[in-house]
Amino acid sequence: MQLNDLPKDWVYYFASPYTSPCDYIRELRYLDVIKVATDLIRQDFTLIEPIAMSHQHAQRFGLPGTYTFWQKRDRKFIDLCDAVMVCLLDGWDQSVGVTDEISYAKSQEKPVYYLSPPDLRLVSEEEALSYALH
Numbered sequence: 001m002q003l004n005d006l007p008k009d010w011v012y013y014f015a016s017p018y019t020s021p022c023d024y025i026r027e028l029r030y031l032d033v034i035k036v037a038t039d040l041i042r043q044d045f046t047l048i049e050p051i052a053m054s055h056q057h058a059q060r061f062g063l064p065g066t067y068t069f070w071q072k073r074d075r076k077f078i079d080l081c082d083a084v085m086v087c088l089l090d091g092w093d094q095s096v097g098v099t100d101e102i103s104y105a106k107s108q109e110k111p112v113y114y115l116s117p118p119d120l121r122l123v124s125e126e127e128a129l130s131y132a133l134h
Contacts, residue, residue: 018095
């Protein structure tokens with residue numbers, strides 16, 4: 001399946017890694033995910049972007065950067081979406097948040113798509129996991 005095969009009238013929950021004890025890593029992840037999201041928005045995709053929506057709140061006003069704090073809210077967002085799109089940024093496979101969001105989406109029978117950010121190419125779950133192992 002190609003990215004352009006996905007329905008453009010759907011709303012996608014855009015999952016990506018964020019949590020890290022290092023402020024610099026969190027900032028890089030935020031910048032990476034908004035760059036990829038911008039590319040998707042240019043292609044007419046509608047996204048709910050939890051990292052883009054929350055990073056400034058956490059940085060400026062001291063909200064926790066842990067998934068435990070955001071889980072309830074993020075699951076409600078997934079409920080509102082038609083599908084989940086996982087941005088395969090470095091660390092996605094080790095992210096407590098991303099792995100929970102994938103599990104939750106599957107339990108709700110929502111489609112989960114895996115996006116390779118350098119070329120905006122959809123990959124299978126097996127291919128995504130094999131990338132993570134390298």
